[in-house]
């Protein structure tokens with residue numbers, strides 16, 4: 001399943017997360033090799049942030065892009081709210097570009113809402129687009145109220161994505177945020193698709209997995225990948241985990257599986273606050 005951004009750019013719905021990468025030299029080579037395996041297997045979206053490993057994760061991504069992989073990848077990184085002001089945003093972007101060893105970020109997100117006025121951040125993002133340093137921008141951890149405020153701004157409708165917590169066990173976004181984003185044709189990037197690993201020991205997912213001869217991880221991912229307009233960005237630190245996650249793209253859950261998951265974790269019947277890490 002592919003997902004389209006408002007400007008027509010299309011990416012496969014399964015991407016790669018990088019939280020906790022670039023923190024230790026012992027796992028560095030394995031992290032690089034895992035990301036490279038993902039890119040060589042057809043994954044395009046690599047999600048990182050200046051915050052992860054204090055820039056270390058961006059450096060790992062930069063290493064993984066070597067060997068002609070830049071053109072295959074769709075690089076997403078995030079600016080800290082403390083760097084999202086008029087003066088600081090361009091400098092933060094240059095630092096991320098240098099760590100990633102690329103000359104343009106495909107999607108640059110505001111990591112979460114901070115004290116900087118939204119209008120100022122949006123104006124600075126737009127300047128970076130005009131300067132060719134980023135191809136498009138978006139937000140993260142924005143709930144419906146924040147998105148509505150963004151849409152009040154002239155350039156606010158150029159927001160290309162909202163990255164939020166979304167998994168089979170944390171479905172609050174289905175009540176109002178996902179429908180709003182879909183109405184604007186803006187992809188929802190689902191972070192923590194395994195609920196930070198908690199979902200992997202769930203008995204309902206394990207039972208559905210047994211039926212299909214796969215593990216809980218694939219069921220959790222296949223469930224998300226079946227949602228139109230959703231990009232899932234699980235983090236896999238090993239080739240084994242990555243291969244399992246890639247296999248989820250060919251797993252088709254049936255109506256009975258969806259009903260079983262709905263009984264276990266019902267879709268939201270009222271507004272829930274956004275889940276955050």
Ligand SMILES: NC(=O)c1ccc[n+]([C@@H]2O[C@H](COP(=O)([O-])OP(=O)(O)OC[C@H]3O[C@@H](n4cnc5c(N)ncnc54)[C@H](OP(=O)(O)O)[C@@H]3O)[C@@H](O)[C@H]2O)c1
Pocket residue numbers: 016017018019020047048111140141163164190191192193194195196197200217218233234235236237238240241242244245277
């Ligand atoms: N915008 C934001 O505020 C925000 C917040 C959180 C996360 N994110 C992004 O979303 C990505 C995903 O979230 P996350 O890393 O927090 O959580 P996650 O992807 O839900 O879970 C990651 C955990 O699942 C394990 N795992 C991966 N594949 C597995 C498999 N097939 N079988 C068993 N275990 C498996 C990983 O272990 P191994 O490492 O050992 O493979 C890791 O411990 C992050 O990496 C980051 O890029 C964004």
